[in-house]
Amino acid sequence: MEVKEPQVAQPRPPTERPPKVRKPRAVQAWKLAHAQNSMFDEARAELGDVFELNLGRNKWNVLAHPDAIKQVFTSPPTVLHAGKGNEILATALGDHSVLLLDEDEHMRQRKLLLPSFHGEKLATQTKTIERIAELQVERIPRGETFSVREHSQEIALEVILEVVLGTASTGEQHDRLGAATKHMLEWIASGIRLVASQMLGPRSAAIKRMYRPVLKPLDAGLYELIAERMTEPGLEERDDILSMLLTARDEDGRPMTDVEIRDELVTLIVAGHETTATALAWTFERLTRTPGSAARLHEESLTDETEYTKAVAQEGLRLRPVLDFVIRKVVEPIEIAGYQFQPGDIVTPSIYLVHRREDVYPQALEFKPERWFDQKPGTYTWIPFGGGVRRCIGFSFAMAEMETVMRAVARAGVLESVGPDEKTVQRFITSSPERGGEVRFAA
Ligand code: HEM
Known part of the structure; x- marks a missing residue:
């Protein structure tokens, strides 16, 4: 669908800055x-x-027009950096995390990770997700109110342990790694710790000391797993991402180091857990407040059709995008939306604002999965996974997880909402429903 509003990219005098929010x-x-x-x-x-x-140390230039977002997502990686914008995550993720790197080093890690989430791998992973989701759905109390997030987090954690780490679903090592991962994820979700990292710097000695007790058991478990897996025969045939990373070679034939592998494993755990769990919570929260939608999802889940389920996932991510913006730091002068940005400036494509444009999405504030029947998600207008060379590596995997979990839940019955509309609260870096998406199965 065409964007009808006037173009924002009118050339402006080089010194002109975007209008400022006039609050302290x-x-x-x-x-x-x-x-x-x-x-x-x-x-x-x-x-x-x-x-x-x-914002004190930083000034953000927020962008809400698809043309401006296109300029950001199509600009070369030497002009805009994302790694710096994600720096607040450095304490937990480590310096080799794909999220924190830029230019050649970023591309090297990204290329090593990308094959893990596509093609045949995705089909095998989807089967694993299905099995895990069905087991979890059996645990949902019938007739009682429950929080979607509580269950989607359990599913997301188990999916990560199996798909990323390849640990069997029972056993001492699985349970130990599961407990350490869960503890780390709950710990870093606290807003106050993020604020402390923001203020003191994620690489400061004080912050590192604060994180040590929570990272130590996880790192010990991960390094033990890496050492063990390396000696296992038939690594090439295994489907888990750890085994793929152990056998991966870059363009120069170099393998990844243990520290690089540790950092990417923690990155996948952090990037793939809270995001997917929250996206499911919001999608069910909106779905159950839209008359007829939950019943329609239930009916489709009893067939082989998936059109409506896909549309519901896309609409959930549009109206409640989980991550509301992405951040890029300017390293070479660039013109965006007619303004000249200089090295050091920060530009912030707003996922939240673009997804609410009436000129792209008529009745934008309404949850209408049907809008996706005759409209494909636009590269610069539907951006819950960001874009360009930084687009979410787990995009297809996350969509598969959302759809598979939604079908497993909907097969068990028709869900209905509980209580008033849920407000948005910040949880870790996500925008989350305040009660985690409270619903129940209709009698
Ligand atoms: C609904 C779930 C998810 C959402 C909404 C989401 C969203 C995002 C967003 C907005 C970015 C930043 C893109 C940019 O800066 O342009 C990102 C990056 C990333 N995501 Fe996801 N994500 C989800 C699930 C996952 C999953 C399941 C994984 C892996 C298991 C994952 C791994 C990553 C990684 C590794 C990056 C960094 C990519 C790079 O810097 O090159 N994400 N994601």
């Missing part, structure tokens, strides 16, 4: 943590498709 810095920073969406909505209504937020 501290208020803007507080709002980013507690009332982000209303601040973005108000700023766009008042200032238009490009505006500047002042």
Whole structure:
């Protein structure tokens, strides 16, 4: 569908800056943590498709127009860096994480990881997800209120242990790694720890000391697993991502080091857990508040059709995108939306604002899965997974997980909403439903 609004990319004088949000810095920073969406909505209504937020150490140039987002996602990796923007995650993920690297080093790690999530691998992974989801759905209490997130987190954790680490679903090592992973994920989800990392710097001695007790058992378990797996015969035939990383070679024939493998494993665990679990929670929260939708999903789940299920997942990620923005740091001068940005500037494509454009999505605030029957997700207008050379590596995997879990839950009955609409709260780096998506199976 065409974007009808006027183009934003009118050339402007080189010194002109985007209009500024005129609230005190501290208020803007507080709002980013507690009332982000209303601040973005108000700023766009008042200032238009490009505006500047002042967050103390940083100024963000927020972009809400698809043309501007296209300019960001298609610019070379030497001009805009994403690694710096993700730096707050460095303590847990480690310096070799694909999320934190840029340019050649980023591309090297990305290419080593990408084959793990595509083609035949994805079909095998989907079968694993199905088995895990069905087991978890049996544990959902019938007739009682439950939080989708509680169950989707259990599923996401088990999926990671099997798909990424390749540990069997029972056994001492599986349980030990599971407990260490869960502990780390719950620990880093706390907003206060993120704020502390932001203020002191993720690589400061104090922050590293704070993280040590929670990372130590996880790292010990991961290095033990890496050492054991390396000596196992038939690594090439195994489907898990750890085994693939152990056998992967870059363009120069170099294998990954143990530390690189550890950092990428933790990256996949962190990037793939909370995001998918939250996306499912929001999607069910919206679905059950839209008359007829939950019944329709249930009916489709009893057949081999998946059109409606896919549309529901796409619409859930549009209206409640989980990550509301992505961040890029300018390293070479670049013109975006007519403005000249200089090295050091930060540009922030707003997933949240683009997904709510009436010119792209008529009745944008309504949850309407049907809109996807005759509209394909646009590269620069449906961006829950970001874009360009940084687009989410787990995109196909996450969509498969969402659809598989939704079908498994819907097969068990028709869900209905409980209580008032859920507000958005910040959990770790995600925008999450305050009660985790509370629902119950209709009698
Ligand atoms: C619904 C679930 C998910 C959402 C909404 C999501 C969203 C995102 C977003 C917005 C980015 C940043 C893109 C950018 O900067 O342009 C990203 C990056 C990434 N995601 Fe996901 N993600 C999800 C699931 C997953 C899963 C399941 C995995 C892997 C198991 C994963 C692994 C990654 C990795 C490794 C990156 C870094 C890519 C790079 O920097 O090159 N994500 N994701």
